[in-house]
Amino acid sequence: MDFNQAFKKKYKKQKKKKSQLPFRLNILFIAVFLIFSLLIVQLGVVQILNGEEAQRQIDQTENTPTEKSVPRGKFYDSNYDLVVDNKAVKSITYTPPKNGDTADDKLKLAEDLASYITIYKEEEELEDAVTDRDKREYYYLENTEDIQDRLTEEELDLDPSERYQKELDAITEEEIENFDWNHDLLNVIAIRKELDEAQELSSHVVVNEGLTDEEYALVSEHLPQLNGIDAVIDWDREPAFGETFNSFLGGITSSDEGIPQDRSQFYLANGYKRNDRVGTSGLEEQYENVLRGRKEKVQYTTSTRGEVLSSDVVVEGQRGKDLTLTVDMEFQQAVDEIVQEELETAINNPANNNGYLEDALAVVMNPQTGDILAMSGSHYNREDKEYENQAYRTIYDAHEVGSSIKGATLLAGYQEGIVDIGSVLVDESLYIQSTPTFSSIGAAMGPINDLTALEKSSNVYMGKIAIQMAGATYQRNEILHNFDYAAFDKLRSYYSQFGLGSSTGIDLPYEATGLAGSDVDQGNLLYMAIGQYDTYTTLQLAQYVSTIANDGYRMKPRLVNEIREPSGEEGVPGKVIESFEPEVMNKIDMDQKYIDRVQEGFRRVYTSGTARSYWSGIPYEVAGKTGTAERPQYNEDGDKIADTDNLTLVGYTPLEEPELAFAVIVPENGTEGETHKAHHEIGKRIVETYYDMQEEQSEEDEE
Structure with missing residues (x-):
């Protein structure tokens, strides 16, 4: 064989081998294509047909x-x-x-959990917790097929909730009564009931x-x-x-x-x-x-x-x-004790056997900062004959507060130009048509000035301010001629500057603002001027006297003054995150000389006026105002059956840079004898306790 023949033979062999290689590759490519096609089809089936179930499994795990x-x-x-x-x-x-x-799953879980815990330790509590319906639901789970067979064709076609109720109703009373509801089973049912409550x-x-x-x-x-x-x-x-x-x-x-x-x-x-x-x-x-x-x-x-x-x-x-x-809990406890003790003394006084006195309320605050120092309320439960701490009444219960608000009335008179410093008006009985005789307590005082009107608590002086505010003319036994009824709103507008009849702004979710009288009879304007028409809360009364004490600046009452980080040390607060500064709500729209004049009148109330006999022995400077609002009691027929008074007292101390202001209300108290001391005793003991604790603190600081 020559060289050419050998080369041709070898070339044919190589060509044959090469021609076989693409065929094998094609087979391989086809196989791979089929495998991927099957995977894509399978993925589609999972995604389209079983996607929701697959995702549920993923989420669950x-x-x-x-x-x-x-x-x-x-x-x-x-x-x-x-x-x-x-x-x-x-x-x-x-x-x-x-x-x-499922219901079966929860029942199984309840049975497992019941082997470790008992929800109700007392048998009676367990029996009360498991209702008749609870028993029927358990009985249904144990006898589902049998009970379903009891339903009619129509009942089987009802919607699921109605059908389920029919199934429960199909269980007889005899079946429930004869079932063995032992303690262990009731415990299982009680646990299952709790599991059903979970959202x-x-x-x-x-x-x-x-x-x-x-x-x-x-x-x-x-x-x-x-x-x-x-x-x-x-x-x-x-x-x-x-x-x-x-x-x-x-x-x-x-x-x-x-x-x-x-x-x-x-x-x-x-x-x-x-x-x-x-x-x-x-x-x-x-x-x-x-x-x-x-x-x-x-x-x-x-x-x-x-x-x-x-x-x-x-x-x-x-x-x-x-x-x-802002509250010192030791001082708060002392005020609670004072209020309850004085209420108890008043109720036990024979002169007070009218059966209406039940509450005594007190609020103490710092007039310069608005810090609440104490809020206390004691309630006598006549049915149980027990005294209950109901301090919340100081911000929810509103009462007619009487002459305590005369400082605001006089300031309104100054601002309206009706009276000025030293103005003299005649304290005399006023006879207005269709209005009860309007007079001050006791004998008529005759000509008196503004200071005496506060010191001796003249109703008539304040009533005459109200008449002139309405632009009216007084003639004995006649109506008030040219009476402008807008005076009701005008006087209330002045009162609101002190917080009377409006929100005090205290940091609590709910607060009463009192009630405005709805009968706009002419004479009622005079009664509003002496605190016997609209109603106010004890907190409002405290903010009012604080505003006068603080030279006309009304401070926002507050119970919280700091927010702090949690501390790692037991019983010790962490660092301050936020500190709340005292907040001025408004400055009353009145000249400072008039505020000074009312402050002087308030001082005289305690030194030589209506509060003197109760406060003469106290060694501290105190100023403020007393109040009495008549509260007659009537039966269902409208006949008066008893006379009661709302006794009120406001004050502050010391006279310069006052640290403490207080308001006390003893509603529907008796009208005779020693019971009139209740509000004074509460106020006096609060002041004494405050100074005693201040002195003790000073001694501790020195040591």
């Missing part, structure tokens, strides 16, 4: 969040003594899975009250087998001073209540869960955003069977911030 409560902020008084603390409470909670549990993705407290340490430990040990169950630490409020000041500290919802239903949209929009505990009154409600803290948020990874595989803290919890009060 990789994204199961829960939140753990943190302690609320604490309260401290003005001396940084702890007022409200938190008490740890062991709790068992249940958080339903995203896809929800989707919101943990619900199954039990906390009465939960023993042993039960808590058993549940904690078996959490992996109890899907959705957690053993957590919840928190209850623990006041350090019992009932003292509780009316204003306020309350919070229980674990079972959660957020109030009537405000659920508001709370849900602000990131709350339905079972979150929130402040419902007082400072707990007013400062909810400060006190609530930030919940710890934990994300669990669980298996499809609900077993916890791992957990991560995604948001660290933080206790709520603390509040420092």
Whole structure:
């Protein structure tokens, strides 16, 4: 074979091999294409037909969040003594899975949980908690097919809720009565009932009250087998001073209540869960955003069977911030004791046996800063014959306060140009048609000036200011001619500058502003000028006298003066986050010389006027005004059956740079004898106690 033939033969062989290679590659490419096509088809099936179920499985196994409560902020008084603390409470909670549990699942979980805990320790409590419907629902789960067979064709076609009710109704009374409802089974039903209360993705407290340490430990040990169950630490409020000041500290919802239903949209929009505990009154409600803290948020990874595989803290919890009060709790306790003791003395006085006196109220504040120093109210429960702390009445109950407001009336007269410093008017009985005789207490005083009108509490002097404010002319036994009824609003406008008849601005969620009289009879303008027409609260009265004491500057009352960071040291507040400065609400629209004149009149009330006999022995400078508003009592037929008086007292001390202002109301007191001392004794003892405590504090500081 020559060289050319050999080369051709070899070339043919190589060509044959090369021609086989693309064929094999084509086979391989086709195989790969078919495999990818099958994968794409399978992916489409999963995505389109089973996507929702697949996502549910992913969510269930990789994204199961829960939140753990943190302690609320604490309260401290003005001396940084702890007022409200938190008490740890062991709790068992249940958080339903995203896809929800079936009725059978919850029953099985309840049976498992019942082997470790008993919700109600007393048999009677357990029997009361499990209702007839609860028993029927359990019986239905155990006998579903049998009960469903009892329904008619029409009943089977009803919507699910109506059909379910028919099924429950199909269970006979005899079946319920003859079933063995033993303690263990009732416990299971009670637990299942609590599980049903849980909202989707919101943990619900199954039990906390009465939960023993042993039960808590058993549940904690078996959490992996109890899907959705957690053993957590919840928190209850623990006041350090019992009932003292509780009316204003306020309350919070229980674990079972959660957020109030009537405000659920508001709370849900602000990131709350339905079972979150929130402040419902007082400072707990007013400062909810400060006190609530930030919940710890934990994300669990669980298996499809609900077993916890791992957990991560995604948001660290933080206790709520603390509040420092303006109130010294020791002084508050002393004022509470004073008010109750003097109320008790008045009620036990024979001259007071009219059966109407039940309350004594007092507010003490710093007129220069608006700081509330004490708010106290004692109520006598005649049915139970017990004295109850009802301090909240100082901001909710409004009364006719009598002559205590004459300082505001005189200042209005000055400003209107009706009277001036030293103006003399005749104190005499006024006879106005269709109006009872209008006169001062006791004999007519004749010509008196403005200072005497305050010192001796002339009704007529103030009444004549009101008549001239209305632009009217007085003629004996006739109506007031040319009477301008706009005078009612004009006089109220002056009063509102002192806080009378308007909001005081105190940092509490609710506050009464009193009631304006609705009968615009001419004579009632005169009675309004002496505090016997419109009604005011004790707090309004305290702000009024504070405004006069503070040279016409009306300060906003406040109970909180600081917000502080939580402290790591027990019983010691953290650093200050925010400090609230005293806030001036308004300066009364009156010349300072007139305010000085009223201050002098208020001084004379205590040194030589209507309060002198009760205050002559006190070694401190005090100024203010007394008040008596007649409160006759009538039966259903409109017949008068008793005479009572609202006794009031306002004051401040010392005269220069006053530190303390007070208002006292003893409503519907007797009209004779020693009972008239009740308001004076309360005011006098408050002043004495304040100075005694100041002296003790000074001695301690020196040491």
